Amino acid sequence: MNTVEKKLENKIDQQPSIPPPLGGAGGGELSGSQAVLEACIAEGVDTIFGYPGGAIMPIYDALYDYNDQLKHVLVRHEQGGIHAGQGYARSSGKVGVVFATSGPGATNLVTGLADAMIDSTALVCITGQVFAHLLGTDAFQETDVINITTPVTKWNCQVTDAAEIPHVLAKAFYIARTGRPGPVLIDITKNAQIQKFNYEGYIKCEHIRSYRPKPIIRKEYIEQAAALINQAKKPFVLFGQGIILGKAEKEFKTFIEKGGLPAAWTILGLSALPTDHPQNVGMLGMHGNYGPNVLTNECDVLIAIGMRFDDRVTGRLDKYAKQAKIIHLDIDPAEIDKNVKADVPVWGDCKETLPLLTQLIEAKQHKDWLEKFNAYTQQEIDIVIQEELHPKEGELTMGEVIHLLNELTNGDAIIVTDVGQHQMVACRYAKFNQSKSNITSGGLGTMGFALPAAIGAKFGALDRTVVAVIGDGGFQMTLQEMGTIMQTELNVKILILNNRFLGMVRQWQQLFNDKRYSFVDIQSPDYVQLAKAYGIEGQSVDDRALLKSAIKTMLDHEGSYLLEVMVGKENNVFPMVPQGCSVSEIRLK
Amino acid sequence: MKAEYTITVYTENQVGLLNRIAIIFSRRKINIESLNVSPSEAEGIHRFTVVINETEDVVRKLCRQIEKQVEVLKAYFNTNEEIIWQEMALYKVSTDEVAEKLKVERLLREYGARAVVIRKDYTIFETTGHREETDRLVEVLAPYGLIEFVRSARVAIIKASKGFHEKLKEFEAVEPAEELIENEFLDKADQVFTM
Numbered sequence: 001m002n003t004v005e006k007k008l009e010n011k012i013d014q015q016p017s018i019p020p021p022l023g024g025a026g027g028g029e030l031s032g033s034q035a036v037l038e039a040c041i042a043e044g045v046d047t048i049f050g051y052p053g054g055a056i057m058p059i060y061d062a063l064y065d066y067n068d069q070l071k072h073v074l075v076r077h078e079q080g081g082i083h084a085g086q087g088y089a090r091s092s093g094k095v096g097v098v099f100a101t102s103g104p105g106a107t108n109l110v111t112g113l114a115d116a117m118i119d120s121t122a123l124v125c126i127t128g129q130v131f132a133h134l135l136g137t138d139a140f141q142e143t144d145v146i147n148i149t150t151p152v153t154k155w156n157c158q159v160t161d162a163a164e165i166p167h168v169l170a171k172a173f174y175i176a177r178t179g180r181p182g183p184v185l186i187d188i189t190k191n192a193q194i195q196k197f198n199y200e201g202y203i204k205c206e207h208i209r210s211y212r213p214k215p216i217i218r219k220e221y222i223e224q225a226a227a228l229i230n231q232a233k234k235p236f237v238l239f240g241q242g243i244i245l246g247k248a249e250k251e252f253k254t255f256i257e258k259g260g261l262p263a264a265w266t267i268l269g270l271s272a273l274p275t276d277h278p279q280n281v282g283m284l285g286m287h288g289n290y291g292p293n294v295l296t297n298e299c300d301v302l303i304a305i306g307m308r309f310d311d312r313v314t315g316r317l318d319k320y321a322k323q324a325k326i327i328h329l330d331i332d333p334a335e336i337d338k339n340v341k342a343d344v345p346v347w348g349d350c351k352e353t354l355p356l357l358t359q360l361i362e363a364k365q366h367k368d369w370l371e372k373f374n375a376y377t378q379q380e381i382d383i384v385i386q387e388e389l390h391p392k393e394g395e396l397t398m399g400e401v402i403h404l405l406n407e408l409t410n411g412d413a414i415i416v417t418d419v420g421q422h423q424m425v426a427c428r429y430a431k432f433n434q435s436k437s438n439i440t441s442g443g444l445g446t447m448g449f450a451l452p453a454a455i456g457a458k459f460g461a462l463d464r465t466v467v468a469v470i471g472d473g474g475f476q477m478t479l480q481e482m483g484t485i486m487q488t489e490l491n492v493k494i495l496i497l498n499n500r501f502l503g504m505v506r507q508w509q510q511l512f513n514d515k516r517y518s519f520v521d522i523q524s525p526d527y528v529q530l531a532k533a534y535g536i537e538g539q540s541v542d543d544r545a546l547l548k549s550a551i552k553t554m555l556d557h558e559g560s561y562l563l564e565v566m567v568g569k570e571n572n573v574f575p576m577v578p579q580g581c582s583v584s585e586i587r588l589k
Numbered sequence: 590m591k592a593e594y595t596i597t598v599y600t601e602n603q604v605g606l607l608n609r610i611a612i613i614f615s616r617r618k619i620n621i622e623s624l625n626v627s628p629s630e631a632e633g634i635h636r637f638t639v640v641i642n643e644t645e646d647v648v649r650k651l652c653r654q655i656e657k658q659v660e661v662l663k664a665y666f667n668t669n670e671e672i673i674w675q676e677m678a679l680y681k682v683s684t685d686e687v688a689e690k691l692k693v694e695r696l697l698r699e700y701g702a703r704a705v706v707i708r709k710d711y712t713i714f715e716t717t718g719h720r721e722e723t724d725r726l727v728e729v730l731a732p733y734g735l736i737e738f739v740r741s742a743r744v745a746i747i748k749a750s751k752g753f754h755e756k757l758k759e760f761e762a763v764e765p766a767e768e769l770i771e772n773e774f775l776d777k778a779d780q781v782f783t784m
Binding site (some may be wrong): 146147150154155156157158175206207208209210211330331334335336338533 | 600601604605608610612616649650653654655656659660661662757760761763
């Protein structure tokens with residue numbers, strides 16, 4: 001970029017009301033609404049999830065003419081729309097785009113924004129707003145969307161002048177997808193949508209002076225990190241979604257293979273490394289695997305990559321890996337030292353830092369150390385896993401359903417989970433061969449996430465099988481999105497694991513509240529009938545002998561399919577790190 | 590240990606940014622003792638001055654969260670020893686009362702006060718200084734019927750700062766200079782890194 005352009009760029013940053021002075025393709029008179037859609041096309045958007053309403057009508061009117069270039073998916077509730085946008089973003093690695101109207105339309109996005117914020121999902125949400133002259137008058141469907149969404153957006157901005165739209169949207173897409181991704185919301189008043197202005201083309205944003213998406217990599221730290229790893233006897237890698245977001249799966253695999261490093265994942269890191277990789281030692285945290293949790297407090301160097309030491313991962317912080325030197329690789333400087341103090345902070349994009357680190361580490365095999373993980377795995381198999389995956393008698397278990405699903409999909413499906421026991425079981429036992437295959441609400445724990453997210457995930461990866469694994473509680477929160485499936489004739493597999501309880505809360509009530517089952521006994525409608533009403537085939541199964549063929553029927557079915565599996569009412573998820581306990585105090589029963 | 594920290598934030602001039610910064614404190618239930626927003630030495634760049642009582646660890650984390658905001662260029666935190674600061678206060682008193690009972694001249698001298706307005710019915714004094722200094726004048730005036738009192742937020746200059754002009758140029762560059770990412774670890778490398 002030459003200096004003249006640079007100056008222009010900065011000028012634009014300071015004065016967003018001036019449209020970009022350099023004309024790109026397609027100049028001329030345009031309405032604000034058309035400019036919104038032109039921006040979407042220029043940013044490579046192919047699918048939009050949304051719901052129309054009064055204040056966003058001009059954009060929907062313009063959309064009528066863009067139907068051949070932009071696919072719009074009409075959802076049944078704005079929350080469904082934004083979760084679909086999240087699912088799309090996570091299965092495709094692109095920015096999810098969501099449209100909603102003002103007032104209730106916009107407030108219905110809030111849960112999804114909070115979810116996308118905590119799970120670092122790139123979204124651009126566009127909300128309609130009342131006319132600018134009505135702002136602050138308590139007009140019909142007016143709400144202060146900018147202030148409501150400020151804590152749950154990476155960036156948000158209100159536009160009242162159509163001429164600002166190209167520049168603001170360019171910023172929005174740039175901010176959403178770069179650095180640590182996150183949701184961006186742009187609120188556009190109705191007058192700005194209608195207003196015609198002299199459109200001078202769309203210029204993609206590549207620099208904002210007050211925003212540094214990536215910290216500069218400091219070689220000193222790479223060297224220090226490598227020195228620590230090279231001297232380590234018991235190095236242990238924890239990886240999170242940063243690997244997937246940074247598209248650094250290959251770099252990561254090379255890194256751990258060269259160093260012979262055992263690696264465990266957070267639930268958002270799941271699928272970044274194939275589950276059957278010999279150095280993949282399993283899941284971290286509250287319902288994670290036995291070995292990774294216990295050995296966190298035994299390793300000598302802990303290498304955390306693209307993860308944020310969530311409390312569900314660390315358990316009690318003052319007893320977390322105190323014996324170990326901590327190396328923390330993250331793109332977000334605010335994550336360093338936030339929860340766990342790093343001895344060596346490696347700020348930067350792991351796509352760039354990992355190869356630098358790999359160069360400096362010695363090729364090693366930590367056989368004895370890896371063997372230790374295997375020994376714990378064996379104990380876990382004996383006490384928990386065998387019974388969960390291969391029960392001989394009694395009620396069906398969630399684990400055996402997931403196990404059969406693995407067998408029948410070969411680990412190639414995208415699995416979208418909701419929140420609760422089924423989520424933990426699915427994450428623990430699902431097999432994945434490729435990245436971006438596990439989609440779940442990890443940070444916020446949003447029940448009702450799975451069905452709409454699965455719809456979005458399918459749109460983001462049309463060639464892949466998408467299975468939404470959902471509990472009977474979560475499914476009832478957003479089941480209206482079966483209407484979206486019906487209308488789009490989408491092929492999404494819905495696998496309800498019905499234990500007739502809000503299972504995770506019940507498990508806690510059993511273990512910690514003396515079995516005082518307070519409002520966890522939840523009734524279900526006839527899901528198969530309900531699905532039928534939406535034109536979705538389905539069946540319910542409670543017999544072990546029929547389970548495998550039922551799952552096969554679901555997967556083989558041409559369109560969407562709902563399979564309800566009646567599982568044990570009072571099964572618990574183990575192992576478990578009880579709240580307030582150290583990771584090494586993990587219980588196997 | 591908790592202490593008084595002054596946080597200086599350089600930002601773009603953008604609607605809504607005040608809220609974005611304020612909620613970083615309120616979300617963690619941290620009370621803002623004083624908040625001032627003003628232009629800075631660099632054209633178009635705003636400067637927030639926030640005073641809180643917290644531990645250094647918390648303040649450092651807060652600054653990282655503040656810097657994470659898209660429209661924030663830089664956040665610094667300083668102890669009182671590292672800054673020069675002032676607060677301004679206005680005092681409204683009855684002119685009759687002070688003229689009769691107080692030696693106004695002594696007052697002006699001793700407390701560095703200035704009479705901004707003198708009317709028949711009331712007089713307004715102004716002082717600038719640290720909290721203790723402005724408070725002391727309140728005590729002096731209280732017995733004479735202090736009608737109104739107001740104090741401004743703290744404004745502070747960082748003693749060691751070279752200003753933001755040069756920094757801004759670095760921010761404007763697409764490829765930032767090395768110094769841009771200040772990193773306290775690096776300066777204390779031997780303390781945090783031992784093998």
